[in-house]
Structure formats: C-alpha cells, structure tokens
Amino acid sequence: MSTQDTARPLEVACPQCRKKVQWSETNPYRPFCSKRCRLLDLGAWADESHRIAGEPAMDETDLDALLARADRDDSLS
Numbered sequence: 001m002s003t004q005d006t007a008r009p010l011e012v013a014c015p016q017c018r019k020k021v022q023w024s025e026t027n028p029y030r031p032f033c034s035k036r037c038r039l040l041d042l043g044a045w046a047d048e049s050h051r052i053a054g055e056p057a058m059d060e061t062d063l064d065a066l067l068a069r070a071d072r073d074d075s076l077s
C-alpha cells in the first residue's frame with residue numbers, strides 16, 4: 001500500500017466564499033467550491049453588464065402609445 005500514488009491536489013480558495021477547494025478534474029466548478037458559488041459570481045457579472053448596457057425594455061405603456069398613434073395615423077390617411 002503506497003501513500004505516494006496520487007499527486008497531492010492543488011488547493012485554491014473559492015473566489016466567492018474563500019473555502020478551500022481542490023483544483024482537480026473532478027471539480028467542474030473550479031476555482032469555485034460549488035455550483036452555487038459559481039452562479040453567484042456569474043450573476044454578479046451579469047448584473048454589472050446589464051447595468052452598463054442600460055437599455056430599458058419597452059413596456060406595455062409604450063406599446064399602447066405606439067398602437068394608439070398608429071391607429072390615429074390610419075384614420076387620418
């Protein structure tokens with residue numbers, strides 16, 4: 001029985017919660033400790049880019065106004 005068979009896995013700190021994570025092929029979420037931490041990090045980035053893009057979606061009020069104007073134009077012509 002050998003204790004030197006496997007290389008010692010590299011340990012990194014999860015960027016989200018600072019928990020020690022083994023950097024290995026078996027951890028698909030590396031360098032995060034879990035899916036949750038990875039999603040939290042991605043979510044933070046998504047929020048940031050959303051704020052920078054800042055294009056307000058057209059809401060129903062705008063649509064109604066456009067439709068009303070289109071109707072008026074129709075009846076005028």
Ligand SMILES: [Zn+2]
Pocket residue numbers: 014015016017018019032033034037
């Ligand atoms: Zn974590």
